Amino acid sequence: MDLANPTRFMSFSGRLLPWLGGACALAFAAGLYLTFFVAPDDYQQGATVKIMFLHVPAAWLAMMCYSIMAISALGTLVWKHPLADVSARAAAPIGAAFTFLSLVTGSLWGKPMWGTYWVWDARLTSVLVLFVMYLGLIALWRTMEDPIRAGKAAAVLTLVGAVNLPIIKFSVDWWNTLHQPASVMRLDGPTIHPTILWPLLTMALAFTLLFLVMHLMAMRNEILRRRLRTLQLGAAGTRVAAARPQAAE
Amino acid sequence: MTRLPPLAFGTWPASWAKAPERHGLVSHGNGRSKMTRKQRRMTMIAAAGGVLAVAVGLILVALNDQIVFFQSPSDIVGKQLPDGQRIRLGGLVEEGSVERGANAEVRFAVTDTVESVKVVYVGLLPDLFREGQGVVTEGVMKGDGWFHADNVLAKHDENYMPKEVAEALKGKGVWQGEE
Numbered sequence: 055m056d057l058a059n060p061t062r063f064m065s066f067s068g069r070l071l072p073w074l075g076g077a078c079a080l081a082f083a084a085g086l087y088l089t090f091f092v093a094p095d096d097y098q099q100g101a102t103v104k105i106m107f108l109h110v111p112a113a114w115l116a117m118m119c120y121s122i123m124a125i126s127a128l129g130t131l132v133w134k135h136p137l138a139d140v141s142a143r144a145a146a147p148i149g150a151a152f153t154f155l156s157l158v159t160g161s162l163w164g165k166p167m168w169g170t171y172w173v174w175d176a177r178l179t180s181v182l183v184l185f186v187m188y189l190g191l192i193a194l195w196r197t198m199e200d201p202i203r204a205g206k207a208a209a210v211l212t213l214v215g216a217v218n219l220p221i222i223k224f225s226v227d228w229w230n231t232l233h234q235p236a237s238v239m240r241l242d243g244p245t246i247h248p249t250i251l252w253p254l255l256t257m258a259l260a261f262t263l264l265f266l267v268m269h270l271m272a273m274r275n276e277i278l279r280r281r282l283r284t285l286q287l288g289a290a291g292t293r294v295a296a297a298r299p300q301a302a303e
Numbered sequence: 304m305t306r307l308p309p310l311a312f313g314t315w316p317a318s319w320a321k322a323p324e325r326h327g328l329v330s331h332g333n334g335r336s337k338m339t340r341k342q343r344r345m346t347m348i349a350a351a352g353g354v355l356a357v358a359v360g361l362i363l364v365a366l367n368d369q370i371v372f373f374q375s376p377s378d379i380v381g382k383q384l385p386d387g388q389r390i391r392l393g394g395l396v397e398e399g400s401v402e403r404g405a406n407a408e409v410r411f412a413v414t415d416t417v418e419s420v421k422v423v424y425v426g427l428l429p430d431l432f433r434e435g436q437g438v439v440t441e442g443v444m445k446g447d448g449w450f451h452a453d454n455v456l457a458k459h460d461e462n463y464m465p466k467e468v469a470e471a472l473k474g475k476g477v478w479q480g481e482e
Contacts, residue, residue, distance in 0.1 A: 097469035098431060098459060106463070132344045168456045169429030175372040213352065217359050228363075229371045230393060232439055237461040247464035 081260035088253035111261035113156035119149030124216040127209035139205035144272035150188035176225035177233035376418040431457035
């Protein structure tokens with residue numbers, strides 16, 4: 055299907071959204087049930103381990119969202135795909151929200167377990183940098199009036215910031231940190247017991263669906279916003295164009 | 304290249320879905336095809352990304368001493384630390400080393416199984432603090448050979464399991480406890 059055409063994208067996403075929304079609600083219902091009524095307490099951490107079911111999916115989505123923005127940035131710079139910038143711009147506030155959620159839940163988890171809300175170790179600091187990157191990108195998009203110029207500048211900055219993604223992922227392996235090493239995505243398999251792992255993966259699925267729903271909705275809004283802008287510019291331009299020869303090919 | 308407003312539907316380039324070369328030939332009669340320009344942009348981005356990755360890599364390697372959160376006993380034993388320099392010392396609480404004194408004073412040893420450093424701390428300990436547990440202590444190495452900590456953080460490992468499973472594993476001797 056040719057989704058490059060925004061009109062087709064609008065009708066396709068319009069039909070897809072109710073199904074995605076329903077799937078998301080179901081996944082959250084299942085995930086929250088598993089979290090609170092099925093998953094056992096951890097042998098060391100007791101019930102505080104429940105924070106993990108929010109913290110870990112939020113952190114994963116924070117990184118996945120930035121990966122999607124980096125791919126979109128390539129689409130903007132290399133293929134000049136019109137939906138690529140729409141996708142990146144729509145994703146940024148969602149990514150910032152997920153990063154914020156993972157920072158806050160991590161902090162609330164850190165106090166009872168580690169004994170501190172915050173330390174400047176490599177993992178926590180690199181995630182804070184990711185949060186600042188999101189805010190910087192949102193600001194950059196808003197500083198420039200012309201969406202094409204703004205999109206190009208933001209795409210370059212997005213790609214520069216992508217260097218942070220492997221740093222976040224491997225910070226716990228490259229340096230010693232207060233944050234423990236990876237539990238799920240590691241070469242020798244997860245170190246989480248299945249009774250805790252499955253609820254976590256269900257919550258991760260629910261978070262992913264939530265991201266997709268919000269991203270599609272934000273993309274649709276961004277397309278409508280740009281259509282409106284084009285219409286307004288067109289209305290203003292017809293008077294000017296009559297007096298000036300058209301430069302377009 | 305013409306600056307088309309994005310998503311200006313009146314002037315939507317019809318060639319998005321069609322052969323990109325055709326679009327290139329139509330808009331640029333200079334013999335350079337669209338594919339080459341795309342490949343050139345991609346090569347430029349890849350090259351810039353490579354340079355950036357190498358630069359960041361070098362910076363991180365150079366700053367390694369600042370980025371590590373704590374030093375292990377092996378790092379500080381035998382090294383002459385400047386008097387009064389605050390450091391973080393991390394490792395496992397040595398089995399059988401914890402002694403509780405008066406006024407919430409705790410003495411224990413932090414070990415990395417090679418070297419071990421004696422630590423004295425006054426204050427509340429995190430819930431996870433116990434023998435064999437990973438900790439990070441913050442403080443000063445004094446001339447009396449004790450590390451005077453004013454902050455103790457617990458470090459938990461990457462294993463999560465229900466209590467019953469942990470006990471069963473311990474019972475079978477398969478699993479030796481944390482870390």
